[in-house]
Amino acid sequence: MPQARLDRREHITGWAFIAPALILLGLFMIYPIVWSLWMSFQVGKGMNLSFGGLANIERLTKDAVFQRALGNTFIFFIVQVPIMIGLALLFAVALNDSTLRFRGLFRTAIFLPCVTSLIAYSTLFKSMFATNGVVKNALMTLHLTDGPIPWLTDPFWAKILIIIAITWRWTGYNMIFYLAALQNIDRSIYEAARIDGVPAWARFRYLTIPMLKPVILFTTVISTIGTLQLFDEVQNITQGGPSDATLTLSLYIYNLTFKFMPSFGYSATVSWVIVVLVGILSFIQFLIARDRRSA
Template identity: 35%
Template sequence: MKKRRMSDQKRTALSAYLFISPFYILFAIFGLFPMIFSFYLSFFRWDGLTPMEYVGFSNFEFIFSDPAFFSSIKNTFLIGIMGTLPQIIVALFLAFALNSQLVRFRNSFRTLVFLPYITSIVAVAIIFGVIFNNQPFGFANYVLSFFDIGPIRWNAEYWPVKIAIATMVFWRWVGYNTIIFLAGMQSIPKDLYEAAKIDGATILQQIRHITIPMLRPVIMFVVFTATIGSLQLFTEPLIFLGRGLREEGITVVAYLWRDAFVYNSFGSASAAAIVLFFIIIVLTTINFLITSRIGKSKKVG
């Protein structure tokens, strides 16, 4: 009987592992193996066709001597800060408004806010191609003409490129973060807000002393995902700048993509990916240390 019971337990455990095995199998094939292979490939010179040639740390020496690589890192940080920080702040206020009685037709507004996230990236490219067109009839240049500002070459000048891409990132992802914040706010007891209103707390005081402390885990999640997403920015620069990927707007992921699939230099592309991997680890650790302190010293109520 004991052996049969143990056998039944093993069969139950085996069934559970079989049910969850597809995820781990797919992750091992399409996630874990490419990561391990990238580490391996970073020490070789390979164009995808000819035999690999071991070159040691030459690929790392190449990217660290390439000014375009440092430009890509700088662009990634600047665009990430310009597109992510305002996005999180605006998303927090939008979620607070949608969770309160300040906005009528809240369900409709929730749908509209989330719509950019599910919009086709091709449609996004067309929209922002019109908005940030270099010609005087482009929407942004047309608006600036009312302030006696001449046409700006949005895809060719240093700061305009970053502003355009950061605006695209902001518009596309602010709704997603709003819904995440909104889900977190809906778990906060409404009694806290009612008590704060009775005590005469303003909306900003409610957000500062109730919403932010209670949303600390959600804020940590949003900051982590937004940071990692900003460091992996690729689609927006590629769509806005085209395959040329001018140095004013190229990001790290776009840089390694260009090395791999335009220049057929998979070794240097893998080396850039490894550097990006360690940058993400460092920034994620810093984010954890900072966001873990948010709301700790606040007293709710």
């Protein structure tokens, strides 16, 4: 839409209306970001900071706990995001079939977990996955296990539990984005493909996936950011344990700042690791999406 040139009054109004938001964002977002970048080069305890050059980055390379947290965060990211996106796509495609019965019911049910707070559902999962709890009873009734699984005390199973929990909470959320995108796709394309006898999997692979690509990219980036910031669940289900098996970068930053002897400079450095990772991963995802389009 061609916009008429703004007169002087409108120009002033334009600034006046965004001023409150800009001032607040400057104060509570841009200033802290710049400050934390500066802080990341500072060393010392509490507020007694002095410039340390690259000392904090050197500390990162020697810090086994940090590397543990980085590794855990990556495992959560690499295992959980594809599973969740895949399930969300599957459910969305299944629910997009207008001849399906109980669509509304299924959709509401699968979306319902998004309504819970991260804390509420963490509590629920912690109690459900207690050593002899309801999940163990269910698995044993189905003859899937012989005895209790040490969900909260074994490093491997604790990671699996966190992955199950996040997938439960966020799959429906992603599904809604795909459902909306699918509803925007022209039905006649599918109808034509079906009449031509294109099998269902090929329709999915060569029609649905390419047309959903922008939304898949969007949700993948959002999920990446979310996973790299993972905090509430690990803090409330496992407290990062057992023996740091579910410690994430955000939880480590929190511990560095508010639990151990406060080390503001170093925790700022760790937080910038997340910023850099989000940037790199989003960039890679954009590249992949663009490559596939030109291919």
